[in-house]
Amino acid sequence: MKKRLSKTFLVSLLLAGSLHAEEVPSPLPPLPSPQQVAWQQMETYAFVHFGLNTFTDQEWGYGDVPLDKFNPTDLDCEQWVRTFVESGMKGVILTAKHHDGFCLWPTKYTDYSVRNTPYLDGKGDIVGQLAEACRKYGLKLGLYLSPWDRHQAFYGTSLYPEYYVLQMEELLSDYGDIFEVWLDGANGGNGWYGGAKEERKIDRRTYYNYPRIIETIHRLQPKAIIFSDGGPGCRWVGNESGIASTTNWAFLRKDDVYPGYPQFRELGPGHADGDTWMPAECDVSIRPGWFYHKGEDGKVKTPEQLVDIYYSSVGRNATMLLNFPVDRTGRINPIDSANAVAFRGRIKQELSHNLLPRRKAETDGCFETYKVLQSGESLEVKLTSKTKLNRLLLQEYIPLGQRVKAFRIEWHDGKAWQAIDAGEETTTIGYKRILRFPTVGTKRLRLTILDSRAPVLLSEVAAFYAPEHGKE
Numbered sequence: 001m002k003k004r005l006s007k008t009f010l011v012s013l014l015l016a017g018s019l020h021a022e023e024v025p026s027p028l029p030p031l032p033s034p035q036q037v038a039w040q041q042m043e044t045y046a047f048v049h050f051g052l053n054t055f056t057d058q059e060w061g062y063g064d065v066p067l068d069k070f071n072p073t074d075l076d077c078e079q080w081v082r083t084f085v086e087s088g089m090k091g092v093i094l095t096a097k098h099h100d101g102f103c104l105w106p107t108k109y110t111d112y113s114v115r116n117t118p119y120l121d122g123k124g125d126i127v128g129q130l131a132e133a134c135r136k137y138g139l140k141l142g143l144y145l146s147p148w149d150r151h152q153a154f155y156g157t158s159l160y161p162e163y164y165v166l167q168m169e170e171l172l173s174d175y176g177d178i179f180e181v182w183l184d185g186a187n188g189g190n191g192w193y194g195g196a197k198e199e200r201k202i203d204r205r206t207y208y209n210y211p212r213i214i215e216t217i218h219r220l221q222p223k224a225i226i227f228s229d230g231g232p233g234c235r236w237v238g239n240e241s242g243i244a245s246t247t248n249w250a251f252l253r254k255d256d257v258y259p260g261y262p263q264f265r266e267l268g269p270g271h272a273d274g275d276t277w278m279p280a281e282c283d284v285s286i287r288p289g290w291f292y293h294k295g296e297d298g299k300v301k302t303p304e305q306l307v308d309i310y311y312s313s314v315g316r317n318a319t320m321l322l323n324f325p326v327d328r329t330g331r332i333n334p335i336d337s338a339n340a341v342a343f344r345g346r347i348k349q350e351l352s353h354n355l356l357p358r359r360k361a362e363t364d365g366c367f368e369t370y371k372v373l374q375s376g377e378s379l380e381v382k383l384t385s386k387t388k389l390n391r392l393l394l395q396e397y398i399p400l401g402q403r404v405k406a407f408r409i410e411w412h413d414g415k416a417w418q419a420i421d422a423g424e425e426t427t428t429i430g431y432k433r434i435l436r437f438p439t440v441g442t443k444r445l446r447l448t449i450l451d452s453r454a455p456v457l458l459s460e461v462a463a464f465y466a467p468e469h470g471k472e
């Protein structure tokens, strides 16, 4: 008979001397760091794009916009943070500097910052104000510092990487704990560059001296996750629509991918043969643009669209980084706030009430306990009475590696097992997989591991019934 033992049970057997150590599942590299696991458990966090572009209706400022344009009349970082908390976000990442080179904090290293704007007579520090609001409301703070800088005259010379690393040091020393640092991959070429107004090409792989930047971040903020196309903390998912690949390995081949990587389509599924843990993050804006444009007030994603994005990101082993374009007053627009809060309400309604009996390691709601399943093995879960179900949530115990390659789910109609068709391939699980499917009424569910890299450590299985709007 095959063993199906929870980790806690295994540990107690080991302590009692009745089981050999080799029967405890061994880790299967690549493995996540504890920080990567904690980061993935955040699941949803906010992004804020705000800066001179907000006042010029642009997405990519050229780097020449006069500083007197920046004057939010009613800026309130607490209003942002309250919106994020109410919409279930666990952190926020702010564009401290976007490609136009404008800095939202009074940096020592350039005049092109809030210090020389009319906002609070140059006394403002939006990174600091947000850090304070985050502390007050218990939200984590992350920062985006664009490597590409279309303002600085010395961009493209050997001086610029020195400037960049000094700014990074400043940001990571002065604002408390930073949970994520965002290294964007865009390098469009042309810019203002101190009035030169020309195209400047750099070698994306070598110019910025990424090893030094990464060493600096690790030194100053050892717990921070570093985002870029290729990590080293988490990877871009390869699109800006919030859609992870249905097959989603949290692995990449070490050093293959760098910011601005041309074969970014590989980033959706990840590298199945990768040797480094690199989970995917789905960045997506609640509006078509990243920055605020009044003309997009009627194009804010609806709660339903945000729910779809949640299932295609968090529900497919990725995180969801939802952007809020702060408007010219310095606040999150009420339409965006209302839709984000309603989105969270819908997710809570759909996924709060697990209908499976919470008796075993894999149904106890505890990530740390798991059931071991061999490839080819099935797990049947019985409900106490016939129950309507249309959502299934699965989790692997990723601290010991991501293992499942293919699985099948079925329900019993009283006579025979019927396949559940979630409308998408059921290959990888990873940290979390959530499937939506047409409602079934059943007393029995079955999960079969069709293929796996090694015995599977199933941390959670949960099932839900989401009210079908308009169908009750």
Ligand code: FUL
Pocket (backbone or CB within 6 Å): 059, 060, 184, 185, 186, 283, 290
């Ligand atoms: C992209 C940038 O070019 C966009 O402006 C935005 O910041 C997005 C999140 O990343 O690469």
